[in-house]
Amino acid sequence: MMNNTRDVILVNRCNQSDEFRTVLPAKMCVHVLLMLAAAAVLVVGAGVGAAATWYVDDGGGVDYDTIQDAVDVAGAGDMIYVYDGTYNEHVVISTSITLSGQTESGVTIDGGGSGDCVQVSSSDVVINGFTITNASKYGIRADYSDIAIENVTITANGGHGIYFVHGKSFAIRNSIIDGNDMGGIVYGGNRATDDAIVEDTNITNNVGSGLRIDLTEGKSATVRNNKIDNNAGSSSDGIYVYIAGTGGIMTIENNPVTNSGGRGIYLRGVRTGSTIANFVVHNSVGSGIRADASDLTLENVKVTDSDSYGIYFVSGKGFAIRNSIIDGNDMGGIVYGGNRATDDAIVEDTNITNNVGSGLRIDLTEGKSATVRNNKIDNNAGSSSDGIYVYIAGTGGIMTIENNPVTNSGGRGIYLRGVRTGSTIANFVVHNSVGSGIRADASDLTLENVKVTDSDSYGIYFVSGKGFAIRNSIIDGNDMGGIVYGGNRATDDAIVEDTNITNNVGSGLRIDLTEGKSATVRNNKIDNNAGSSSDGIYVYIAGTGGIMTIENNRVEDSGRYGIYLTGATNSVVAGNDIMRNSYGMYLHSSSNNSIFHNDFIDNANYNAKDDGTSNSWDDGYPSAGNYWSDHGGADDFKGPGQNQSGNDGIIDTPYPIPGGSSVDRYPLMHPWTGDTPQKGDLNSDGTLTPADAAIALRIAATGAHNDAADVSGDGCVTSLDALMILQAAADAIEL
Template identity: 25%
Template sequence: MELLRKLFSGIMLTLLLISMLGLMFNIQPVKASGTIYIRADGSIDPPTAPIQRDGDIYTFTDNIYDEIVVEKSNIIIDGAGYTLQGSGSGTGFWLYGMNGVTIKRSNIQGFSYGIALSHSFYNSLSENTIINCTLMGIGVWSSSHNIISNNSITNNKYGVHLSDSQSNTISENIVANNSIQGVGIDSSFYNTLAGNNIINNGWGESGLLEELSGVHLCYSSNNTLRNNRMAGNRYNFMVSGRVLSHFFQDVDESNTVNGKSIYYFVNRRNAEVPFDAGYVALVQSYNITVKELELKNNGHGILLFNTTNSEITNNSIRNNTYGVFLWYSSNNTISGNNVTNNVSGIRLEDSPSNILSGNSVTNNGLGIGLSSSSNNVLRNNIIADNSDNFRVEGSVLLDFIQDVDTSNTVDGKPIYYWINRQNEEVSPSAGYVTLVNCTNITVKNLGLDNEAIRLFFTRNSTIAQNTVTNYLYGDGGIWVSNSSNNNVYGNNITNGWFGIYLDSSSYNTIYGNTIAGILEVGGITLSGSSYNNVHDNTITDGLGLWLWGSSNNMITQNTVDANSWYGGLQISGSSNNVIYHNNFVMNRDQIYISDSVNVWDDSYPSGGNFWSNYTGIDEFSGPNQDEPGSDGIGDTPYIIDEDNQDRYPLMNPWKKATFMASDVVRTTDDLNVREGPGLSYAVIDTMIKGNEGVVLSGPIEADGYNWWYINYSVGVVGWSAENWLELAPTPPSSPQNFVYWAEGAIEWAMNRLGRNDWSGLCMRFVANAFMQKEHEPAGYNAIDGAREFYRFDQDPNGWLKAPKGALIF
């Protein structure tokens, strides 16, 4: 389950958790050749650089086309309006371990980083223009008490970014048109942002969604924001973190988003958010009302963290990363809201016992998501046209205990969220199905768009002949978690991130499913799952069969064709699986395997798997492939790695056998019986048309025929070609069957009618039913008997009116 959350179930959660200490912020700037140094002794290296020194003041006298590394503290560098020009890489000004340095009036452009400070303190960056840097305008790492003021920082990838830094001041800057982010504060504390204009950032290119913002406070606490104007950014303002302290910020209503005030309540009680709010966060608050607001274009429309007994009602919430986000919050009511065009509509994380009612949640990425949040009540919510309408996630049974009835709909169809149900069938009208701790439930003939069928802690149920398609990042077409002894067959699953996913589940049978166009994880994936039987499935045009930490499974008779990126078979940490009679055809990577030892064939002559990239030949036969004559099996093994090999690779794609061992077959024409499977073997005898025999083994393909090893009833044992064989018909019912049904009919009359004087009629019906010719339908007499029997049960005086053919047996 944890693996799924890291991959896919947890895409929305990942957006909140990932720190921006990644590629952009852990890479320290690198010096380039031609660099100018201001040395620790105050000298300029090289001395020909157009910089004039006057004591501790360094003034540009011309434009400079190199990087500058500052190695001296307590100096002033005055750009005097000149340009420091880069060539698309390197760092304009690079300070490491420097204190008391002022950099001002410089035009800095065309570097990877405009100005970079690391482990530096009490420096001042002011009145600079920083543009067109491929990574960052100003980057600050592990530094404190610096002042960044009155700069114009535009058209970079990131504007200003602080990481692991504290007590810095960012004020009166223009931060605009940076393609990913304006100002980012990451894992940093007690910083001040004041009087900045942060506009039109986050529109230039794709990135992590929380990065596409004006201001983002991530994993940071106790920062102060005053009089900042955020407008026109893709997402104006966002706060994210993992623990309560990350949400302790001092942000007052003097800050605005698109001209409306930010209301960031911390430790507030019994209040209502004013009508002019453009952003709302409730942190460790109680009994707050948020109603009839328009909240848009932020990281969160409404954020609740560790907040209780509050009401979110009748708001319009759109175009945010998260529309409504509850974390560690309980006993709140979210009702009557219009939540649309957000990346995630309504999201609850570790938040139990809330009420969601009467909300319209449409055109979001995720509609409503409940993660590790139990005992929430959902009523009359309209969930439609989201990429993933409704999802419940968790790792223990309690996480899935929710009160969700059919008054909730997805795309106009009712939600069936069943808990502790048994011996029932889900209505074909269902638009969403989740079974929690259920037994013997049937889910059949459903057509689901953008929804998966989910089983949690469920047993002995059947998921059959459903069509699941067009979901974007749901848990999967069919998701089976901590469940056992279920049958999943005949389903058609297309165009999603997962096909059929088994997580920590055992003794399930997955067969006869068609899966195509899977994008992220295997068409069929077994994760931490054992003793399952996966057979006769077809997986194409996406990703194939994946086994992670799964053992003792049977993988047979599947076709895995034309898949990409480890598309055939991916096995990691999975041993003692038996894998044979599968077709691996033209996959980009037929197999990837690590830390696994498995069985790859069914011994000789049954054989192993068909691998389309096998280059061996077939000139010999026998268990050691050293006997004359081909047998449809490669003469050399298919080597997978040093611990795994298919000893008997098939030369042609596996076809499902016409017969099985112990089947009774008969000849459809005179048929030769040979010593071996092929035309080169001697004829032992010839069976005339109609001879019967028992299949012992096979088939083996040779000389264009499938050969079966048969023990004929006349005492001849040998190999015959399939083309002139068929299953022998089942013999007619034995007399014991007549006695059985006759006794059953009399018992019915006694138990149902309380009398035995109608037993003659019962006997008459059974006798008539058995007085038919072999292979012909029951005659009119048998039908008449059934009519009489049926009508007596319904109306003893009107049995002659019974509909013809109303058979009860």
């Protein structure tokens, strides 16, 4: 060891001219400058035990030629500066020091194929600027310590690169952990009692987990801007972070994690407020990302080509993912497992594609909510693989499922269980599902503006349901039927409005309700739903039945009945076009219903059948009944008894309805074209009389305008219109 006098002399030499300075070894100048800094510290800190700096050079000429010799004399807070060279030794540190190498690539600690290169125990140690290699065990092992590592390469060791046992705080930055035989950075023993930071580090080619952190409750882990690649071996995770108890804050961002032997990223105990974002996980043997007992929010992640799930969320709390890609994973895209999650789920603006297994599978406890919005869900294949599956237990919860095209699913396109009233299921396409396009169990389901096409099963399969409504939608080309109820009868009302149900192999619409419920089927196009036993519209209400409103539907080319109603009471069937079906309409076990203004045209076997009682097949006179294409009577008379001279658009002879005693008393001469008032019928009694002409004269006298009175069509009401109404009442002209 050099004395203080020589140190001062050397400082003076280093401050001579550049010409003289060059004759000194470069390392001597570094030595002296560092000592100058240390001397300054000694002056400022005199009397308070200021730190010292010790120098090591394997070529000699400084304090020590081995690192261990310097460590043995260093006190707490001292720095050991090591010049470039190869140090064939095992360094054991039990004092809180800083170990600093001249250059990371130039200073090598070589374990010679045995033991640990560096052992740290019960200390606060900083290690900067080394290559640590060729230990039979660990590159660095630290027990009961706080350790900070920067600019270090740890490679080709027989155990872990870094083994952090019973630790406190840990930080590593700007380093390389490569090619170690039992893993990269691994926590062991009891959980560490302080935070962990891993930044700007390459953790690659290790046989074992790349990074494995294990912390006590409430601590935090930051893993940022690292490259984690090719950490292989069974159960070898790229990144594993576990924070015990109620967990802690994790920041996991900007880390590409590729080619892991186990899971790409495995997180346990993520708390709300964590940041898990902006990275790729590719080609994991296990799941791309697994999270247990966590509140997990993911943003802008890409998880591809895992041999298991893309994301596996186990016994979780809240879950959210946005602006991400989950593609090509071998057991499914995003899948919940273990116990049901205890908080809400959000999946937005994410592509979930080409996975072998369900695209998205969410499983929540009662009362929680699921939002699945603005995603692309495509080609998630394999038996029982659903595009979207959401189950909320018990009495269910609110679901928002909108703006998601769901295509080419190996199972059902969308499978929902436990949808509550108030949910929004709207604005998407479901195409080419192997199972049903949409299946909903035990749900109050309202669909708006959906398109379900080319499913190998039902378009919509509503099982053991509650309320059901669909509007402004298209259900087309499905192989087992359009909209079909199954399981136990639904316990609340059904509404189907403004929807095209076409080209399905099976019934177009099949509703099955409990006693006293109602069905409204209105303004739909129901066409070409083929196959034996395939009805256009089938509605069954059990027990004493319930109210059905079947209005303004175009029902064509059904394989069996156009409309088949059972249990209709006090119901209305009006304004429907029932054409070219095998059978037109069957009103079965139904009573006190009104059927009018329907067009029954060219149904193959019969246009209608009624085995019920007290059903009215017309709306009285002059409103009239229905149009029957097989009723060829004349219209020579008018009036309630069809015994007054003149025509009124009603065939003079009634139309008997097969199956019982029902009859249409006022069959229409021509197909119903809508509830348009007769021109000139100004007192709305259904026929033209001199009384209508008198009303027209009064209107003309006041100068007012009335479309019904302007029978001449010249834009004003005059005595000419009154005269024309009078002539029409006398059958001299037709208006």
